[in-house]
Amino acid sequence: MPDLPQHKPVLAWTAHNGISGAGIRLEALPEGYLLHVLGAIEPAALAAELAKARFTNSSVRKAGFHQWFVAGDEPLLPASLDALAAALAGKAFVMDQSHGRVRISISGRSSRLLLSKGTAIDLDPAVFPEGSAAMTMVGHISVQIARTGDDSFELMVLRSFAESLWHELKHMATSAEKDSA
Known part of the structure; x- marks a missing residue:
């Protein structure tokens, strides 16, 4: 095997x-999770969507024009990432950079x-x-x-x-x- x-x-x-x-x-x-979010979304709105998707202990950092890094210490759950991507649909894109x-x-x-x-x-x-x-x-x-x-x-x-x-x-x-x- x-x-x-x-x-x-x-x-x-x-x-x-x-x-x-x-x-x-x-x-x-x-080495928890690190997400790269791209889109015209304000930090407060992004934080609200993160909370809904159960990314409660995340830090959000500006990574460039309309870009954010979202970091956390816990392992990334695929269902949470899917929920966040669905919540951000039409507002921003999210990419997993944890690896x-x-x-x-x-x-x-x-x-x-x-x-x-x-x-x-x-x-x-x-x-x-x-x-x-x-x-x-x-x-x-x-x-x-x-x-x-x-x-x-x-x-x-x-x-x-x-x-x-x-x-x-x-x-x-x-x-x-x-x-x-």
């Missing part, structure tokens, strides 16, 4: 190799310093407040950075670049901790 393919989180090995220092915490987030992207959390008082070492985005809270998201580069890797709190960020990266980004962030974190000391 052939072996069935099994899903293995790409950053599973980081559970014991993360960074948790005085000023920085680097953590691979659960192709990975999320990484960066938090702590030195998180902005760490990110400033790899990206040119101004992460000052007055310019990039909580809820903001932007596509950018961290080194040579394309990522979406979202501010999730005062000193916390979430990076979304293509799955094939996740390990490289992790190593880059770990290197930058070591440097950022030295600079903040």
Whole structure:
């Protein structure tokens, strides 16, 4: 009998190799679901449709003109995705990107310093407040950075670049901790 393919989180090995220092915490987030929504729908209307389709613990981020990313930690249920697609019919299209992207959390008082070492985005809270998201580069890797709190960020990266980004962030974190000391 052939072996069935099994899903293995790409950053599973980081559970014991993360960074948790005085000023920085680097953590691979659960590989739940990530949906790409395209259409002229406002965030409040999208949030209402997400709630109806039982995507209750989702975060919605702007991904471009009339584009949104919807992320959550739970596994994606096909019936929920079908319900959301039906609810958005005529307003927006939804595509499952769960298999192709990975999320990484960066938090702590030195998180902005760490990110400033790899990206040119101004992460000052007055310019990039909580809820903001932007596509950018961290080194040579394309990522979406979202501010999730005062000193916390979430990076979304293509799955094939996740390990490289992790190593880059770990290197930058070591440097950022030295600079903040």
